Amino acid sequence: MAVYTHVSSDALREFLKAYEIGEVLAFKGIAEGVENSNYFLQTEKGRFILTLYEKRVQEKDIPFFLALIAHLCEHGFPCPGLIADKNGRVQGVLEGRPAVLMQFIEGISVHTGSPKHCEQVGNVMARLHLASQGFSPVRANALGMSSWRKLLQVCERKLHAYPHDVGDELHAVMDTLEKNWREDLPGGIIHADLFPDNVLFRAGKLEGVIDFYFACNDSLAYDIAVCMNAWCFTPEWDFTPDNARALLDGYQQVRPLEKDEIDALPVLCHGAAMRFALTRLHDLINHVDGSMVSPKDPMEYLVKLRFHGGINNAEDYGLNL
Amino acid sequence: MAVYTHVSSDALREFLKAYEIGEVLAFKGIAEGVENSNYFLQTEKGRFILTLYEKRVQEKDIPFFLALIAHLCEHGFPCPGLIADKNGRVQGVLEGRPAVLMQFIEGISVHTGSPKHCEQVGNVMARLHLASQGFSPVRANALGMSSWRKLLQVCERKLHAYPHDVGDELHAVMDTLEKNWREDLPGGIIHADLFPDNVLFRAGKLEGVIDFYFACNDSLAYDIAVCMNAWCFTPEWDFTPDNARALLDGYQQVRPLEKDEIDALPVLCHGAAMRFALTRLHDLINHVDGSMVSPKDPMEYLVKLRFHGGINNAEDYGLNL
Numbered sequence: 008m009a010v011y012t013h014v015s016s017d018a019l020r021e022f023l024k025a026y027e028i029g030e031v032l033a034f035k036g037i038a039e040g041v042e043n044s045n046y047f048l049q050t051e052k053g054r055f056i057l058t059l060y061e062k063r064v065q066e067k068d069i070p071f072f073l074a075l076i077a078h079l080c081e082h083g084f085p086c087p088g089l090i091a092d093k094n095g096r097v098q099g100v101l102e103g104r105p106a107v108l109m110q111f112i113e114g115i116s117v118h119t120g121s122p123k124h125c126e127q128v129g130n131v132m133a134r135l136h137l138a139s140q141g142f143s144p145v146r147a148n149a150l151g152m153s154s155w156r157k158l159l160q161v162c163e164r165k166l167h168a169y170p171h172d173v174g175d176e177l178h179a180v181m182d183t184l185e186k187n188w189r190e191d192l193p194g195g196i197i198h199a200d201l202f203p204d205n206v207l208f209r210a211g212k213l214e215g216v217i218d219f220y221f222a223c224n225d226s227l228a229y230d231i232a233v234c235m236n237a238w239c240f241t242p243e244w245d246f247t248p249d250n251a252r253a254l255l256d257g258y259q260q261v262r263p264l265e266k267d268e269i270d271a272l273p274v275l276c277h278g279a280a281m282r283f284a285l286t287r288l289h290d291l292i293n294h295v296d297g298s299m300v301s302p303k304d305p306m307e308y309l310v311k312l313r314f315h316g317g318i319n320n321a322e323d324y325g326l327n328l
Numbered sequence: 329m330a331v332y333t334h335v336s337s338d339a340l341r342e343f344l345k346a347y348e349i350g351e352v353l354a355f356k357g358i359a360e361g362v363e364n365s366n367y368f369l370q371t372e373k374g375r376f377i378l379t380l381y382e383k384r385v386q387e388k389d390i391p392f393f394l395a396l397i398a399h400l401c402e403h404g405f406p407c408p409g410l411i412a413d414k415n416g417r418v419q420g421v422l423e424g425r426p427a428v429l430m431q432f433i434e435g436i437s438v439h440t441g442s443p444k445h446c447e448q449v450g451n452v453m454a455r456l457h458l459a460s461q462g463f464s465p466v467r468a469n470a471l472g473m474s475s476w477r478k479l480l481q482v483c484e485r486k487l488h489a490y491p492h493d494v495g496d497e498l499h500a501v502m503d504t505l506e507k508n509w510r511e512d513l514p515g516g517i518i519h520a521d522l523f524p525d526n527v528l529f530r531a532g533k534l535e536g537v538i539d540f541y542f543a544c545n546d547s548l549a550y551d552i553a554v555c556m557n558a559w560c561f562t563p564e565w566d567f568t569p570d571n572a573r574a575l576l577d578g579y580q581q582v583r584p585l586e587k588d589e590i591d592a593l594p595v596l597c598h599g600a601a602m603r604f605a606l607t608r609l610h611d612l613i614n615h616v617d618g619s620m621v622s623p624k625d626p627m628e629y630l631v632k633l634r635f636h637g638g639i640n641n642a643e644d645y646g647l648n649l
Contacts, residue, residue, distance in 0.1 A: 008357045016529075030531060032434040033367055033375075038331045038357030047356055047368060049434070051367035054354075054370075113370070115352040118336035208337075210351060 010036035011061045011103050012044045025092035026108060028052045042220045048214065054111035057091060060106040064220050065168035067104055071146045073097055073221050075196065077116045077274065082138040084216040088111050114207030116216035120238045121255035127213040128206060129239055129257030136227045136262055139196035148223040152188050152278055155285055156181055162288040180312060184278050189271040197230035198222055202237040230266040231258060233277035236311055244310045254325055269321050269328050277315040284308035331357035332382045333365045333423050343422045345430060346413035349373045363541050375432035376411060380425040385541050389427055393540050394418055394469045396517065403459040406536040408433050426512040433530030435535035441559045443574035448534040449527060449559055450578030455518065457548045458583055460517035470546040473599055475508050476583065476606055477502055483609040499631060504600050510592045518551035519543055523558040552579060553596035557604065557632055565631045569646035576647050590642045592648050598636035605629035
């Protein structure tokens with residue numbers, strides 16, 4: 008949810024001279040995309056999203072993200088198409104920032120997913136995993152397990168606002184995660200942030216996936232673990248096995264999981280909860296005032312972390328595996 | 329620029345059952361309207377703005393604002409039409425807040441107005457002043473001159489961040505304003521916040537005026553004074569007589585000013601600069617973190633305040649009067 012960079016009408020007009028998309032009818036900053044500034048753009052020829060990449064996205068990573076989006080579109084994956092300018096370029100500069108114009112995908116995000124939503128999310132994630140198998144560029148997971156210990160150290164100075172033993176608890180969980188982590192699982196491109204905000208539905212049907220700016224190479228099953236955290240808890244942070252079963256069923260309709268991946272789900276889910284607990288703590292510390300971004304509550308992921316910590320094997324989730 | 333209240337997809341669906349506007353195709357929080365939460369809504373039948381009124385707008389004032397907008401629309405004034413539900417109601421409740429659906433007006437706001445923009449702004453403001461003459465409800469200007477002394481006292485505790493004599497300076501200006509203020513000028517409904525953000529242009533032509541949530545009864549010429557502050561300075565805060573001339577010319581094409589109004593322009597402009605200096609200081613003090621609102625820089629209006637303080641009579645602005 009962000010508008011970090013203000014785009015003036017003059018700068019917009021200048022930028023759009025390179026595109027053949029007709030006269031501008033409307034242009035509004037929108038509350039979408041935590042990492043970047045996003046604008047809704049309506050012209051005579053259609054609706055678009057204009058993204059300005061902010062400092063949290065490393066400029067060297069942008070070609071990876073754009074190539075991935077183009078690759079996924081070519082393979083029929085439902086995500087926004089990139090709009091090329093008259094010279095065939097998809098990346099320009101606007102208000103001093105890298106800027107990209109994309110198709111606008113209709114649909115709205117759900118607040119709390121139902122099993123029907125989760126089944127479609129699992130399904131589309133498996134399609135992403137398969138569609139990106141022929142994609143050769145590589146990007147390491149900058150927020151993968153090996154980054155968490157350092158992130159925890161940075162966050163510690165914020166932990167004084169939490170019960171005094173949270174720091175100890177997180178260090179103990181880190182010890183467990185480092186001990187039990189699995190690096191030998193089938194890998195590939197993962198979305199790594201497939202939260203409800205990033206999935207659009209229309210009349211209950213999944214229309215598209217957006218926001219690929221955490222996409223990277225990692226264990227495919229870690230993507231499922233992120234979704235089990237993001238989609239399979241109630242607003243009161245209680246686990247919903249029905250959603251998790253539907254998520255896994257939807258996934259396995261496209262790509263059946265290996266036994267190793269199933270066995271690793273508890274540690275991967277535990278790790279994914281750690282990742283979001285830590286980045287939310289970190290965002291609180293580094294909150295940019297006036298960025299139009301509301302920091303999210305880290306406590307949600309501390310609760311989920313404890314839940315996954317109590318799971319001994321995948322069967323404890325109540326899945327049909 | 330605001331989204332204070334999050335609207336879930338379920339709550340939206342429930343709310344829209346009362347309207348005949350077809351299936352929802354898109355719904356995005358937008359960075360527009362400092363006082364309220366605003367969403368862009370696209371359905372099969374068109375584009376709309378959904379506004380949720382937040383605490384800064386007093387609930388008792390909403391019927392006044394909605395009646396004014398309806399009156400202006402009926403009189404051909406370019407502003408967004410209100411969408412009535414199946415029962416003919418224009419005000420509903422969504423996520424516990426008063427909510428109103430309006431037409432979406434095409435066009436974009438300019439960042440820095442040219443004389444051609446200013447002429448149209450003057451013109452449309454005079455049309456607003458004439459079109460609202462038959463509008464009988466009354467709303468006092470809650471941010472009129474009589475409110476400023478108290479606002480200044482509230483702001484004083486923030487002034488320590490400014491050069492030490494700013495507090496003294498503001499009190500001295502308040503003394504001057506109270507001494508020279510004019511209460512005997514032609515009055516009526518004014519917009520009171522006709523800043524560039526609230527005027528939409530398409531291909532250089534004014535398409536509409538939005539955001540009537542400061543509208544009130546006050547001296548008509550005070551509305552011009554607000555616009556002279558909002559439209560007639562460069563981004564470096566230098567006065568631009570060309571813009572001011574165009575603003576006044578555009579206004580007088582529709583409603584010629586009386587001599588008293590012209591004579592009062594310096595004190596009204598001085599007062600309008602005080603109003604925005606004070607409310608920006610006040611907003612800094614009371615900034616709601618995470619509201620997606622960036623507080624604006626009060627220093628801009630302290631500079632404008634000094635400029636108007638050096639104007640002895642309307643001719644000093646370099647106007648053709």
